[in-house]
Amino acid sequence: MSGTWEILHDHLGKALWDTCTMVGIATVVGVVFGTALAVVLYLTQARLFTPNRLVNTIVGFAVNAIRSLPFLILLVVLIPLIQLCIGDPYTPAGGAIALSIAAIPFFARIAESAFAEVDPGLLEAAVSTGAPLRQIISGAVFPQALPSFIRGIVLTVISLLGYSAMVGTIGAGGIGDLAIQYGYNRYETGVLIAIVVLLVLLVQLIQWAGDRLALRFTH
Amino acid sequence: MAAIITLDDVSVTFHEAGRAIEAVRHVSLEVEQGEIFGIVGFSGAGKSTLVRTINLLERPTSGRVLIDGRDITGLKGGALRDLRKSVGFVFQGFNLIGNATVGANIEFALRAGGVPKARRRERTRELLELVGLAGKMDSYPSSLSGGQKQRVSIARALANNPRILLCDEATSALDLETTEGILALLKRINTELGVTIVFITHQLEVAQRVFDRVAVMEDGAIIEQGTTFDVFAEPRHGTTQALVERFLGVAIPERLVPQLPAGRLVELRYKGDHAFEPLISAVSNRHGVAVNVLHGNVEYFGTQPIGTLVVLVSAIREGQRGARDVEAALDELRGKVFGFQELTDAAVEDALGAQYSGGAHGTGQGTTRREVLV
Numbered sequence: 001m002s003g004t005w006e007i008l009h010d011h012l013g014k015a016l017w018d019t020c021t022m023v024g025i026a027t028v029v030g031v032v033f034g035t036a037l038a039v040v041l042y043l044t045q046a047r048l049f050t051p052n053r054l055v056n057t058i059v060g061f062a063v064n065a066i067r068s069l070p071f072l073i074l075l076v077v078l079i080p081l082i083q084l085c086i087g088d089p090y091t092p093a094g095g096a097i098a099l100s101i102a103a104i105p106f107f108a109r110i111a112e113s114a115f116a117e118v119d120p121g122l123l124e125a126a127v128s129t130g131a132p133l134r135q136i137i138s139g140a141v142f143p144q145a146l147p148s149f150i151r152g153i154v155l156t157v158i159s160l161l162g163y164s165a166m167v168g169t170i171g172a173g174g175i176g177d178l179a180i181q182y183g184y185n186r187y188e189t190g191v192l193i194a195i196v197v198l199l200v201l202l203v204q205l206i207q208w209a210g211d212r213l214a215l216r217f218t219h
Numbered sequence: 220m221a222a223i224i225t226l227d228d229v230s231v232t233f234h235e236a237g238r239a240i241e242a243v244r245h246v247s248l249e250v251e252q253g254e255i256f257g258i259v260g261f262s263g264a265g266k267s268t269l270v271r272t273i274n275l276l277e278r279p280t281s282g283r284v285l286i287d288g289r290d291i292t293g294l295k296g297g298a299l300r301d302l303r304k305s306v307g308f309v310f311q312g313f314n315l316i317g318n319a320t321v322g323a324n325i326e327f328a329l330r331a332g333g334v335p336k337a338r339r340r341e342r343t344r345e346l347l348e349l350v351g352l353a354g355k356m357d358s359y360p361s362s363l364s365g366g367q368k369q370r371v372s373i374a375r376a377l378a379n380n381p382r383i384l385l386c387d388e389a390t391s392a393l394d395l396e397t398t399e400g401i402l403a404l405l406k407r408i409n410t411e412l413g414v415t416i417v418f419i420t421h422q423l424e425v426a427q428r429v430f431d432r433v434a435v436m437e438d439g440a441i442i443e444q445g446t447t448f449d450v451f452a453e454p455r456h457g458t459t460q461a462l463v464e465r466f467l468g469v470a471i472p473e474r475l476v477p478q479l480p481a482g483r484l485v486e487l488r489y490k491g492d493h494a495f496e497p498l499i500s501a502v503s504n505r506h507g508v509a510v511n512v513l514h515g516n517v518e519y520f521g522t523q524p525i526g527t528l529v530v531l532v533s534a535i536r537e538g539q540r541g542a543r544d545v546e547a548a549l550d551e552l553r554g555k556v557f558g559f560q561e562l563t564d565a566a567v568e569d570a571l572g573a574q575y576s577g578g579a580h581g582t583g584q585g586t587t588r589r590e591v592l593v
Contacts, residue, residue: 121310131330
């Protein structure tokens, strides 16, 4: 039992930090680029804006292509690319890149559906005021989509947390790595249990905070 | 009076699942500066599509839209946005930004209109005062009633001082009393601010109250147009007649019918000053017949009345002479009114049949509505 505490004491802080950085970076990258793609998807298929079937199909295909790979396979495919970029792929930085690439199309679809939920009547009204596209997106579409958007971010963070454990299995660090290395390979069941409890609590906390935030922006 | 809006042979065709749907077919009409122009028709007639061509929410497939004589059909980009600032649009479903305050909803339009930030709040206050919602600036739409939401959307539509206001079924989602308030507000905007209004509706009570002129639409085409009174007093087209009949339609108290004395049942319709002539008593005296009024109704279109009466004309004298009296009385009535229709037993039974055989239908109302064309 004392072994468990020692392991946790020595490694948990760093593992948690690595997980947080990987998931944090991937979430930010995913939300920024995913939103950008979502805006392109949304605008190119909305009749009132700039319908463009070609662009919509190409972007949609790219998004689907990445999404159709199970994360573990995407990870394996990405390893040479990450190697090319930063040298050693088996680091938190390497993990962050892999997670980011998975996060972008994932969030793109979530954000697109959040935009698509916005009442078309509201769009007509916004267009009728003579507002430029940028204002319509920022002033009408975005505020309406914001609660769904926030819930989408929560979903993304939680999914990325799950993926980060897989990144851990190939040695990129984080609490997944810790659980596999000590909890599984060295039969330290206590470590495994501690990490399971930690993950459950973490996910609950994220979900709770996200729901509250989403509610705050719903009127 | 000059035309502020001219639609010149406008058609809109949608392509859906490989099928072409002609929503608007070769519509030409002119809306004059300062009037309230109505477009009525049953739902699916293409009214909404038509009105959307005026600010190019819908682009005509062919034909031209002119505002102040200027062809706007091909406008794009900044020029199109400028046009939209000068044309307000009020929707049936209000279409407010739910997650933005009332003030922010109006400021959205002001920002679009290039009103500097410092001026926006002041102008928003003015607009809210105009529509009777002073003090609601920081409320969210979800806390407002339907009528209040529509007032906000009217304020938003007026934000950039448009010369034209397009209303698409703007009162159809509201109850009768709220509708009255919204119509009064629109009328005031029309007279005080001189805003030309184009109003789409299927509600004739709206048409009757506020429209100066009206066009009737069916299957994407205008089938009749003119002053509201003329169109509704003497509807020429079947659809217009059906619309008018549905509105003026006669209700004979159901329980009266079995007890009616012998006689001839006629529906009379008269318009203008004739509505006030003591026609019934004159006919009754002159021909020595009894005239029983079963139903009476006067509706005003603007300031002009259209009256509907259902009367039962019965003989007082016996036999042949009595029948001749009734015939003469009916002849005189026929000559004096502009709508005359004898309700045969069959017509009455037709009207009532649905209720007697239909069971639940209509029993709650205690009256029956006849759908006979004038």
